[in-house]
Amino acid sequence: MSDAGGPYLFDVGVIALAHTDAPVRDAALSYVRDAIAGEIDAVVPYPALFGAHTVLTTYYGRSNAEASQLLGNFVDAKRVHWYDRADEATVRDAFNRARTANVGGWDGYYAQVAIDGGVNTVLTLDDDFERFDAFATEVILSPDQFEKLNRYLEG
Numbered sequence: 001m002s003d004a005g006g007p008y009l010f011d012v013g014v015i016a017l018a019h020t021d022a023p024v025r026d027a028a029l030s031y032v033r034d035a036i037a038g039e040i041d042a043v044v045p046y047p048a049l050f051g052a053h054t055v056l057t058t059y060y061g062r063s064n065a066e067a068s069q070l071l072g073n074f075v076d077a078k079r080v081h082w083y084d085r086a087d088e089a090t091v092r093d094a095f096n097r098a099r100t101a102n103v104g105g106w107d108g109y110y111a112q113v114a115i116d117g118g119v120n121t122v123l124t125l126d127d128d129f130e131r132f133d134a135f136a137t138e139v140i141l142s143p144d145q146f147e148k149l150n151r152y153l154e155g
Contacts, residue, residue, distance in 0.1 A: 005121040005136060007041040007081070009114045012051035012106070013125035014140060015044070019052065019070045020060045022152050024145040031123055031140065038079035043117045045083040049075065051106065059153055083113050090116065101131040111135075 010031065018028035035042030049071045056067040075082075090112055098108025107128050114122050114135045121136045122129045125146070129137040141149065 005138065007043050007117065007119050007121075008035075008138075009043045009045075009110060009117065009119040009122045009135075010035070010048065011110060011122060011124040011129070012048050012055060014123045015048055015052040015071075015074070016055035016060065017125065017149075019056060019067070019074070020062070022060065022149055024141060024149050024152075027140045027145060028123075032074070035080050036074075036077040041081070042079075043081045043083055043113070043119050045110065045113045047086065047109070081117070083117055085113075085116065097132070101128075103128045103131060 008031070014028045014031060017025050018032040031040065031042075034040040035044075053067045053071055056062040056070070057064055062070070074080075086109075091109075094109040094112040095105060096108075097103075097111045098105050101108070101111070103111075110122065111129065111132045111134070113119070114132075119135050121138050122132075123138050123140055125139065125141055127137065127139055129135075
């Protein structure tokens with residue numbers, strides 16, 4: 001995988017999926033591994049880790065301890081560009097983006113981070129980010145993979 005579309009912003013769903021044993025996890029895990037190895041330029045907002053923790057414990061059945069350990073290990077990745085800005089201006093801009101694009105507040109925040117962080121591509125599991133023109137959106141799962149993931153989650 002090349003870094004031609006980077007820098008890449010990792011959405012919550014990508015981070016969470018990479019830390020599961022779901023049958024389609026490799027689609028996300030390959031990006032996470034490349035980010036950790038420094039093979040791609042990755043931008044990850046710290047709040048995405050808390051969101052991923054919630055997804056792991058709520059939807060993927062990981063225990064609190066497992067999710068905390070897995071994501072704590074990911075925080076150790078030194079080649080990832082960790083985005084830690086959440087000041088008033090960023091939050092206001094994020095809500096403006098959410099309102100304008102008619103997406104959720106979290107997606108508005110990630111879009112604002114992508115813009116502030118000079119991100120070229122947002123990696124995600126859904127197409128909501130396609131409503132923004134400032135960056136490209138890469139949905140990492142094919143429709144067949146997404147269907148397989150949904151069957152897995154329905155258990």
